[in-house]
Amino acid sequence: MARVVALANQKGGVAKTTSTLNLGVALKELGKRVLAIDMDPQGNLTMSQGLNPDDVSPSMYNVLVQGVDIGDVIHHVEVELAVANIDLAGAELALASVIGRERALSRALLAVREDYDYVLIDTPPSLGLLTINALTASDAVIVPVQCEYLSLRGLAQLERTLELVRENLNPNVHIAGILPTLFDARTLHGSEAVELLRNNFGDLVFDTVVRKTIKFAEAPVQGSSVIKYAPHSDAAESYRSLAREVLNGKKKI
Numbered sequence: 300m301a302r303v304v305a306l307a308n309q310k311g312g313v314a315k316t317t318s319t320l321n322l323g324v325a326l327k328e329l330g331k332r333v334l335a336i337d338m339d340p341q342g343n344l345t346m347s348q349g350l351n352p353d354d355v356s357p358s359m360y361n362v363l364v365q366g367v368d369i370g371d372v373i374h375h376v377e378v379e380l381a382v383a384n385i386d387l388a389g390a391e392l393a394l395a396s397v398i399g400r401e402r403a404l405s406r407a408l409l410a411v412r413e414d415y416d417y418v419l420i421d422t423p424p425s426l427g428l429l430t431i432n433a434l435t436a437s438d439a440v441i442v443p444v445q446c447e448y449l450s451l452r453g454l455a456q457l458e459r460t461l462e463l464v465r466e467n468l469n470p471n472v473h474i475a476g477i478l479p480t481l482f483d484a485r486t487l488h489g490s491e492a493v494e495l496l497r498n499n500f501g502d503l504v505f506d507t508v509v510r511k512t513i514k515f516a517e518a519p520v521q522g523s524s525v526i527k528y529a530p531h532s533d534a535a536e537s538y539r540s541l542a543r544e545v546l547n548g549k550k551k552i
Contacts, residue, residue, distance in 0.1 A: 301334070301415040302552055303408065304475070305437040309460075310453045311424035313445045314480040316343045317515050317525070318538070319421040322441075323378040324524040325542035331416040334373065337383035338404070338433050339423040340390075345383055348376040349522020352384035360386035363403040363432070364393045369411055377524050379415075391428040401468050404432040426460045434461060435468045439475035439552045446482040446492040446508075451499075475552040478541065480509040507541040510534070 306315045306322075316339070323333045337344035338359060342352030352358075355374070359381055361367040372381050394400040408418065420433045434440065442457065444450050454477070464472055477500055483489045496504050510533060518528035526535040545552055 301332075301408075301412045301418045302439065303412070303418040303420065303437045304552060305420040305422055305430075305433040305440050306443060307422045307430060307433065307440050307457065308442050308444065308450075308453065309424055309426045309430070309457060310445070310450055313443045313450060314509060314515070315424075315443050316347060316421050318441070318443045318478060318480065318509070318541075319344060319419050320347055320378070320524050321526055321535070321538035322541055322545070323417070323419050324526045325538045326417055326545070327378055328526070328539070329542055329546060331546075332414065333378045334381065334411065334415045334418045335378050336381040336404075336418065336420045336433075338387070338420055338429050339383060340385050340388035340429075341423070342383045342385065342387075343519075344421045345380065347519040347522070347524075348374070348380055350374060350376070350380075350382060352382070355382040355384055358386060359383045360390050362407050363387075363390050369407045373411075377527060387429065394428060400428065401431050401435050405436040408436055426456070431460075431464065431468070434464045434472055437469070437472050439473055441476050441478055441552075442474055443478045443480045443509075444496065446479050446489045446496075448488070448492055448495070451492065451495060454500075474503060476544070477504045478507065478509065479504065481511045482508045483511050505541060505544055507537055507544055509537045509541075 306319045323335045327333045422430045422433045512534045514529045514534045518525040
């Protein structure tokens, strides 16, 4: 059975999508079967693989709301990818009166969990029903956190949401690791933010620190992961390092 991992942080711009794709590609390089799921109505994960969200149909909206088989929305790109588009923005309203609406994704994944080693879920920058579905379906959560002080404060809100999910929906979901992202080595502030993270969360923080680089912006323009776009770059190596951490068992994933 696949390990299901949500990449979640209600703050936008912390490299959730970048981390979902590149961790998935790095795990695939290491021989793992990977499914990535785009649960963000903006469809950034879908776009980052060269697909136009306006042209993909069916999508995760149809899976969650209409019960379409998730296999019907999976595209075979660098990893296998369950696509999303703006229709997903209507899922919260469409599911509002549905009994068990928080488990729509969990039910959909039952059909494919045996086909993969890892399922990685890219969540929207909010703690609404789509993110709750991802947390309910997941074994573990990786939290990408931008290396700046204000980003660290959002962790408490995510932890409170996770506690509610554990109490009511999924007692086993937990934060497996905190991933420092967008680290700027030229600034003292960035180093202080990483130090603050490690002081507050200790072993929960991954050893891998993802540095800020223009390659992360360039790769999606080419419809590619940074591992494919710039395979020998520090950017690519950082996600290979993260994949090794995920696999070596130091973090409970």
